[in-house]
Amino acid sequence: MPLLWGVGARWRELAAWSSLRRRAGGLSGGAGAALRRAKCPGEERPRAGGSAHPPPPFVPLLSVTALTGETRLQSGASGLQQVVKTRRSPGACLPAPGTLTLQSRRLCSQASDSSPRPRLRTKLLVSCLLGGALMGLWFLVHLEKERRRRERRLQQLQELALGRGDFNLLDQTGRPRTKSDFFGHWALLYFGFTHCPDICPDELDKMSSVVQMLDKDRTLPPVQPIFITVDAERDGVQEMARYIKDFHPRMIGLTGTPEQIEELGKAYRVYYSAGPKDQDNDYIVDHTIIIYLLNPDGLFTDYYNRSKNDQEIAESIRNHMKTYIKLFS
Structure with a gap:
């Protein structure tokens, strides 16, 4: 049973690597060449005088960053990582066929959603300006009323002070x-x-x-x-x-x-x-x-x-x- 389990795991690993190479065939330029030259960890031969070690589990991961134009091939277990710069056509959001991942789709969705919308900060600023203008107008009216009231009060006090309480x-x-x-x-x-x-x-x-x-x-x-x-x-x-x-x-x-x-x-x-x-x-x-x-x-x-x-x-x-x-x- 362990032997069968190991054979099955190795077969799934080789199948995944073959599928990855087929996908690399659709890439043009240096990206496709780099992916095609990459070797599966299982294809390495033991050196002279040494013993072959069983290859570690290989999990291929292909991710595309749409904003920077980088294509990454990573092997989490073996530490293999190759970064190949790819060119994007002007105005294109999606990379080459077969390389779109969840990350690229999410970034493209954010980039395409560029419809102008009024922001909350702008609304608050406009509201504050209108409120300040209204408060300033009310304050000016209040000052004018107070000035007139003081003038009337001053006249009354002047009349009251003359001759009142003299001795x-x-x-x-x-x-x-x-x-x-x-x-x-x-x-x-x-x-x-x-x-x-x-x-x-x-x-x-x-x-x-x-x-x-x-x-x-x-x-x-x-x-x-x-x-x-x-x-x-x-x-x-x-x-x-x-x-x-x-x-x-x-x-x-x-x-x-x-x-x-x-x-x-x-x-x-x-x-x-x-x-x-x-x-x-x-x-x-x-x-x-x-x-x-x-x-x-x-x-x-x-x-x-x-x-x-x-x-x-x-x-x-x-x-x-x-x-x-x-x-x-």
Whole structure:
């Protein structure tokens, strides 16, 4: 049985090699000659003094590379390889008859499929250009609307700033003060009274802390803290001078007649009301607990109630300074 199996394998190998030589007969030029001169491993004779070894299994492989024009004859077991350059006729995709393999058919199929098609990258580029143009147009329209809105707002603020919240009071040194004295400076206003047990000192401490935080930033303009009394009967110039010493050194205390304070309270919508007097002729004044922010044009810009801490107020003032638009030249 092994003998029969070996004879059959050898016969199949010789048949494959004969078939390969017949196919080589159809090749023209050097390719056919090279294939016809190639010997089957079984045809080699043993050298003198040596013994013949059984030929290794021979698997013929003929492949054609259509793009480079190479014809390869390979023997996987014996290592035989011959490469012969063949010529292709201009415009021809297929090689000589009988030498087309799966590789050549696949390459030719790819070469013949050359119909123009729009690529995905081109589509994406066109879509991006159209989208960018639309976004640019929308942005220009948005800028124009914002410009008109700012102009209307600026006109309204100019009208509001003229004559609104103006005052003529005395500071802690007895010097007359008006609103125009603080034009060109950011200012924080707080309305209270010197006999306030706890709320006013707490708010003035917070306002002083805000001013100190802003003073640390050299790029920001200084902020002027101002304390205005709502108890004109008891808070004169001397009382204001003693009271504000416990707070920021730049703080200014303002007082005046009850009529002047009332008029100023209406301008800033500050509510205050004196309570009943006790046996010592002492009383508590109920009032609005708000810190007002005025910009350099003397315009009310923002306010901060008791729920805002010093850090939040300082950050808000920084933002207002960055977005500030000068109303008057």
